[in-house]
Amino acid sequence: MDLIYAEATPPGRGGVSIIRISGNGSRAVAERLVGPMPEARHAYLRMIQDDSGLVDQALVLWFANEQSFTGDETVELHLHGAPVIVRRVGHMLAEQGVRLAEAGEFTRRAFINGRMDLSEIEGLGDLLAAETESQRRLALRTSSGELSRMAEKWRSLLIRAGALVESSVDFADEDVPDEVPAEVFDLLDQFHTELQKQISGYAAAERIRNGFEVAIIGPPNAGKSSLLNRIARRDVAIVSDIAGTTRDIIELRIDLKGLAVSFLDTAGLRTAGDSLEEIGIERARQRASGADLRIHLSPTGVIDTSLWQPDDLAVQSKTDQGPFRPGLGVSSLTGEGLEELLETIYSVFSVRSANAAVISHDRQVNALTEAKSAVNVSADMPAELIAESIRQAAVSLDRLVGKIGAEDYLDVIFSSFCIGK
Structure with a gap:
């Protein structure tokens, strides 16, 4: 196989940048840069030099065949985290015929060499x-x-x-x-x-991996966009008293006590005023039907029975403006009831996740x-x-x-x- 190299740490400025070299002959390539490294899996403090002089001071390790992540002979160069140093060392490796690795190529070699299965x-x-x-x-x-x-x-x-x-x-x-x-x-x-x-x-594990979806649905001016903004703690959706303001679906992804959850702000459910709003309402219905959970939000607690599914939540909005009815309620203005709502959503998804497969x-x-x-x-x-x-x-x-x-x-x-x- 070709000798390959790549930066194993995120690109950019940092305390340390690690360049990984893999393939038979990696040690010989590295020793032409830094000098001898007698023992595998030992760290050596070495100077990297080229014809112009000192390039960097580095901590260098090498791993023999069958002792590395890929299964091939591997070298790691722990450099100072300056992009200019990484580029210079990369040029020096390229001059020795070592090519830049493709995405996932180190892991692919680990698979080919039997170090990992699919x-x-x-x-x-x-x-x-x-x-x-x-x-x-x-x-x-x-x-x-x-x-x-x-x-x-x-x-x-x-x-x-x-x-x-x-x-x-x-x-x-x-x-x-x-x-x-x-x-x-x-x-x-x-x-x-x-x-x-x-x-x-499988279904529960797949949702953990990809994230759960919660659709916020209800009539126009129910406070759906305001609730999304309150959950986000920033303005991610336009809020207006004009009915039909939200026409496309707006998504907010959060970490809900360790679970990935995407909240969907949807168009208000009503008889459409024009063709564009009609498209938005239809998209809202389709996306809500496929979501893992629906919040039926309205000031009166009314729900759309055509979209109601088990575990769905009927939530009264704008509780700061009027009498609070029994059940779940939330004020997007004050935040009252939000923690209880999020805790209820988490409880539903944690039950579904309990028997997740591998x-x-x-x-x-x-x-x-x-x-x-x-x-x-x-x-x-x-x-x-x-x-x-x-x-x-x-x-x-x-x-x-x-x-x-x-x-x-x-x-x-x-x-x-x-x-x-």
């Missing part, structure tokens, strides 16, 4: 993109290999079941114990149950669904068909961790990685 890489990508504590915890479970360990356990069930079925086929004319077929189905039932648990928890990507749930469907077998099926079903389930597990069919996903996955990873 599910762990997806978890790493989620970890790098995590904005909230719940996203961090979910991503860390996958990136640390929890799903991979589950897949290995499921594989062992299939191996045991497959061996028993193959024995019944190979020795059909001999005295095969009656309990063998029963054990096969017990193993497949366990396999089926454990996969179904992950599949059932899997959180479409690719993963599709692989598990295929594996589960493959073992829908019965005792009256020929042993040869049962054996083939088990083999098909094993293939789907291989697809889950990227042992086969990974090429279809690599470019998509790595396109979201930064260049230094």
Whole structure:
């Protein structure tokens, strides 16, 4: 493979900038810049020099094959965090034939070298993109290999079941114990149950990863935009007494006690005054229908029954202007009732998140669904068909961790990685 390099720390001015070099021959390249580094995984204080003199003073480490993140020989140059130094060292590496890495290329090499499987890489990508504590915890479970360990356990069930079925086929004319077929189905039932648990928890995990959506809906002048601004603690939506001011959907994403939640300010629900407002109202209805939760906001507590779904919240607005009715209420002017409203929303989503699976990507749930469907077998099926079903389930597990069919996903996955990873 080519020798590659990239800045592993965020670009710009800082205390330290780290340049990572990977590929066989990385140590030799670095030693031409800084001098000898006898032992792997030891830090050396070295001077980086070129023909013009001293470039920087750096802390340098190197890692041998099989001891680095990528699995290839790797060097890290810990430089002073000045962009001009990073650029100069980059030019010096390029002069030695080391090219700038592509996005995610270090992680791709870790996958090729067997240091990580595809599910762990997806978890790493989620970890790098995590904005909230719940996203961090979910991503860390996958990136640390929890799903991979589950897949290995499921594989062992299939191996045991497959061996028993193959024995019944190979020795059909001999005295095969009656309990063998029963054990096969017990193993497949366990396999089926454990996969179904992950599949059932996929929706919650996917929402944790991508974030929940809360649509604020109601009639014109109900205070929807004012509520959005109050949640944001800044003006993100235009507030006006003129009905129909909000026509497009305005989104606000916040960290709600560790959960990523997007609030949607929508057009007032009424008979449209013109064609543009009609488009806005239709968009509001469509987006509200697909949201995870709806706040039905109005000064009178009226709700739109056509959009009402379980867990929805009927909230009285403008409680500072009139009598407060029993239930949830909020004043966007004073902030009264806002904390209670946010706490209620969090309670709804925390319950939904309680049984979140480890899997959180479409690719993963599709692989598990295929594996589960493959073992829908019965005792009256020929042993040869049962054996083939088990083999098909094993293939789907291989697809889950990227042992086969990974090429279809690599470019998509790595396109979201930064260049230094």
